[in-house]
Amino acid sequence: MKYIVISFLACCLHTVTAQTIYDIQKIPKELKARAAATIRDESINIEMRSENDVVEKVKRAITVHNKSGDYYAAIPLYYNKSAAIKSIKGAVYNEFGIAIQKIAPKNFVDISAVDGFSMFSDTRLKLYQFEAIQYPYTVEIEYEVQHKQNLSIPSWQPNFSPNIAVQNSTYTFAAPSDVAIRSHVQNAAAEPQVERKDKLTLRTWKVSNIPAVKEEPFTKNFRDESIEVFIVPEKVSYYGKTGAFNTWKEFGKWKYDNLLQGKQNLNTAVRDKVIALTKDCVTDKDKAKVLYRYLQEKTRYVSIQVGIGGLEPFPASDVEKYGYGDCKALVNYMQNLLSFVDIPSYYCVVQAGNKKEDLRLDFANARDGNHIILCIPFENDTTWLECTSQQMPFGFLGDFTDDRLVLACTAEGGQVLRTPHYAEAQNSQVRRAKLKLHNFTDLEGTIETTFSGTQYDNHIDVFRSNNAEKPKLLAKHYDINNIRFENIAYTKLEDGVMPGIREAIGIQIPGIVTKAGQKIIIPSTLFNNYPTIPRNDSRQQPIYINRGFTDEDLVEIQLPADVKQLTIPLEKSFACEIGSYMFTAHMEGDTLVSSRKLTIKQGIYDASKYAEFHDFLRSVSQTDKGRFTLEIRQ
Known part of the structure; x- marks a missing residue:
């Protein structure tokens, strides 16, 4: 009887422990802030037994706080002739740490890495993605993969995304003590713990309590800020081909x-x-x-x-x-x-x-x-x-x-x-629009735009699409309510220094102009409104402009004869270290002519320049959102 009671109590204790270990309340508040997901506990153990025998053992539990964290809880396991999945097991827990689903090999979808192509038939993917109904939830996974090569050793990057917080993560690399290795260690605060055991040398890195990072606009790739450990053995083997x-x-x-x-x-x-x-x-x-x-x-x-x-x-x-x-x-x-x-x-x-x-x-x-x-x-x-x-x-x-x-x-x-660098003058968008105002509310006419350099890349999707898809894609690029397109034509420009695409379209925009009594109000910038960026008085990261560009617009709007100007001519210009902007507008007879030029320069700028850049873009945005007010003659 005592044996039964003791066994029952032990079982209950184990159940309570298993049910509560992933309770959401056990995550420190600072590891929930700004995090789409939190790595609760992670251990990655790599044992290189020989050049052709590397065993990867991973155990990871990750809590997903909201829908944007689902991506981080997916489990993709690739395998082929040089990588064999030996075991998989796991479970999903609710916010109280209670198991709600077991994870077994049968729960994984097994597909070709590139379905339908015989050249790649030996590269396959096992994929598991929990379909969440409510948040938060925790996915715990444990798997083992045997690699028949040591050219590419699994690496460690615990805080691989700014949206990820890390409660505990450990990476251990074990190899025979007489094997020389090189290691790349980035942003790790401590040296690895080195231990010798059974003719093996074990190197272990540990981190804990790393909060998610507040993302700032215009920053470099997060890879430069994350913790990383890369291992490369002195002698390598790949499909039987050895070297150093x-x-x-x-x-x-x-x-x-x-x-x-x-x-x-x-x-x-x-x-x-x-x-x-x-x-x-x-x-x-x-x-x-x-x-x-x-x-x-x-x-x-x-x-x-x-x-x-x-x-x-x-x-x-x-x-x-x-x-x-x-x-x-x-x-x-x-x-x-x-x-x-x-x-x-x-x-x-x-x-x-x-x-x-x-x-x-x-x-x-x-x-x-x-x-x-x-x-x-x-x-x-x-x-x-x-x-x-x-x-x-x-x-x-x-x-x-x-x-x-x-x-x-x-x-x-x-x-x-x-590889080649494309300067802001090369990454250009040059637009010429000739429009006519009808009924004091509607605009119609033609637009011709040349996209060059990396701005060519931005519009290649429309160029490649079929005629039925082009209007839908153009609507996304122009983002103007009720805009309609006709006579769409594209020409590739490959004879110049920089390749480009010329886009020629007819447009109709009903209701774009507002009629208020005897006045009409026309948006000052129809096709190119640059967004603002949030104010940040405690900017931490340098400002990184990945790619510079230049946008130029010349828009002519023919007005009815009974419209007269009120707020034209106009000239505004702004500049800072990172960019420059000029906008002008004037009347030529019955035609309203406006021109706009914005240049943003590639580079890395000190964080102290952020306030100046913010003010510059705010002025640009305010001008772009301006209005021309004109009066209808009686």
């Missing part, structure tokens, strides 16, 4: 020799076609243009990030056979085409994304970079190609890979290069 590297030059050489060599295997029939296509070209650059167009017309891109789909490109013959490829495969294919006409080129690893991220210059590793682009080193005219786009102009990268350090993998070794 300490520098980007050595890594680029190893990658070229081991992962790229032998992949350019197009046959003589393709070579003969390349020679025929380029036979009338005068220069090597002309040949490259022809072959780039051939690539764009023949192939299509399959989106799969470097690292998920492996680090090795598929052979060029596979792209020729199937007509598609990921970034690695398409760059390798383009290199093969160029080689047939003796044009050298570089396979380049880049960290792609709208926010510019450099490779870690002082720490060569295989985890940096999520995309591949091509560099053609013409003499005094280095040319870059985005091989995944069927529309991108020759020699233009756009805002996905511009102005950042990349690794070129060559036979002589890796070279760290910088």
Whole structure:
């Protein structure tokens, strides 16, 4: 009887403990503030038993406070021939820490990383996403993955987003004591705890009580502010290919020799076609243009990030056979085409994304970079190609890979290069509108706009869309109530220094002008209103303008003969270190003519400049939201 009672009490105690460990009340108040989710407890244990046997054991509990935190509780587990998922288990808890759902392998959706494409059939994804009905909730997950390579060791970044708070997180890397490693440690407050156990050396980093960060506008990528630990063993192995590297030059050489060599295997029939296509070209650059167009017309891109789909490109013959490829495969294919006409080129690893991220210059590793682009080193005219786009102009990268350090993998070794920077004068939008006022309330007319540089990127979606979709997409860009579009036409401009798109449209905007008795009120800026930014007297971060630009608008509105001016002419100009603005308006006969020019300059500016920048943008916004008041003659 005593045994039964004791067992019952022990069971109850265990249940109470399990039910309350993730009670939301056990999160300190400061770790809830501004957080979409809080990592309650996390342990990442990496044991490198050999170069071909790395075991990753993860246990993580994360509390989601609101809908914006759902993303952080998703559990994506990729696997392929070099990574096998050994175990998965977990549970979901409500706000009181009571388990409401078990997580088992059967709860995961198992899909191809790129569904429907046979080249990538061995790369798969197990995905779990809890469908929340109410908040907060906690997801606890525990899994083990065995990696058959040590080129890319799982890293640690506990506070990977400004919206994440961290209660406790631990990262341990264990390896035989005679194995040399390099480590990149960023923003970690303490040195790792080092312990020797059973011929292994264990290095452990710990953090606790890291609050979420208040996001400030115009800041650099949060990666620079987060805690990171990267480990690279001195000797590496990847699919049986071994080596050692300490520098980007050595890594680029190893990658070229081991992962790229032998992949350019197009046959003589393709070579003969390349020679025929380029036979009338005068220069090597002309040949490259022809072959780039051939690539764009023949192939299509399959989106799969470097690292998920492996680090090795598929052979060029596979792209020729199937007509598609990921970034690695398409760059390798383009290199093969160029080689047939003796044009050298570089396979380049880049960290792609709208926010510019450099490779870690002082720490060569295989985890940096999520995309591949091509560099053609013409003499005094280095040319870059985005091989995944069927529309991108020759020699233009756009805002996905511009102005950042990349690794070129060559036979002589890796070279760290910088992709082109596009200045604010190049990233331009130049608009000319000729409109006519009808019934004192409606405007109609034509607009012609040229988008250049990275502003070309901003409107390529409309250019690519079909005729049925164009009006819907234009409505999002122009964001004016009741606007209607007609006679929509686009022209690609590729002959100048910077590629562009010319947009020509007819518009009708009923009710855009307000009639009040004998007065009419016309918005001073119809198509380009720049937003304000919040005031912040305690700005912490430097101001980071990722990309500069210039917008110019010239708008002519023909008015009825019985309208006379009240508040025109007008001239306003503002400037600060970061930008300049000018707006003018005057009458030319019966036509109201207004011009607007806004320039924002790329750069990193001291936080003390924020108040000045705020005041500048507030003045810009107030002017953009201004009104012209005119009177109807009796």
